[in-house]
Amino acid sequence: MSEVSFDFSGHTALVTGATKGIGRETALALARSGCTIAATGRSPEELESLKAEIARVGRRCEIYPADLADARQAIAMAEHFCRFLDPISILINNAGVSYPELLVDLDVDHWNATIDVNLRAPALVSKVVARQMTRRRAGAIVNVASMASATALTEHAAYCASKFGLHGLTKVMALELGPAGIRVNAVGPTVVLTPMGVQVWGEPAKGDPMKAKIPLGRFAEVHEAIDAILFLASDAASMITGELLLVDGGYTVQ
Secondary structure: OOOOOOOOOOOEEEEOOOOOHHHHHHHHHHHHOOOEEEEEEOOHHHHHHHHHHHHHOOOOEEEEEOOOOOHHHHHHHHHHHHHHOOOOOEEEEOOOOOOOEOHHHOOHHHHHHHHHHHHHHHHHHHHHHHHHHHHHOOEEEEEEOOHHHOOOOOOEHHHHHHHHHHHHHHHHHHHHHHHHOEEEEEEEEOOEOOHHHHHHHOOHHHHHHHHOOOOOOOOEOHHHHHHHHHHHHOHHHOOOOOOEEEEOOOHHHO
């Protein structure tokens, strides 16, 4: 749960990859802060459970299952929400995938899926939503990137390529959309202790060498990533655009 207080009353936010981890917790934090939620992900069942959980805090959540690896589904989802919901004032491009493997073992299907979900989908969804935001001359877009947007990681050729690309896309979006009053920023976390993060990095043999490279000596708690996302989406960041906010404990300072 976010440990910082924000007020998003009167706003509608579209959150991609909202069924698990950072996406789900972001949707819940926005809802607790007064926001109406448009949520998408691949699992209808998990979207329904999110909708019910948001209803319990007294907020509205509309859902639309979509696989963002499919360009047509990504566009159809964004167009659906823009057509049938109140104007979307916040977009959180969170959906992402990773297939760790050495470059010499690179699987072309893994490469394509990583680029399609992590880079192409944010561009396509933003294209649709930004048209609506431009008409209203207001909006905030937050791309959930990674510290892999700013540094190389072994076994992450496709992932780093997609996240470096998302960093560049963020800057172009900020440049083009700024005159319409739309801010675009990215958040770059290190390993975040979601259930999946704990599963992958919880073993000391794997996690300790990574933590040894982080000056703060630990991984990020979920709320620390969520607070950064909500900050960039809020009026507290009203003069910030085109930035990559690293939430990495200092991993990239060297």
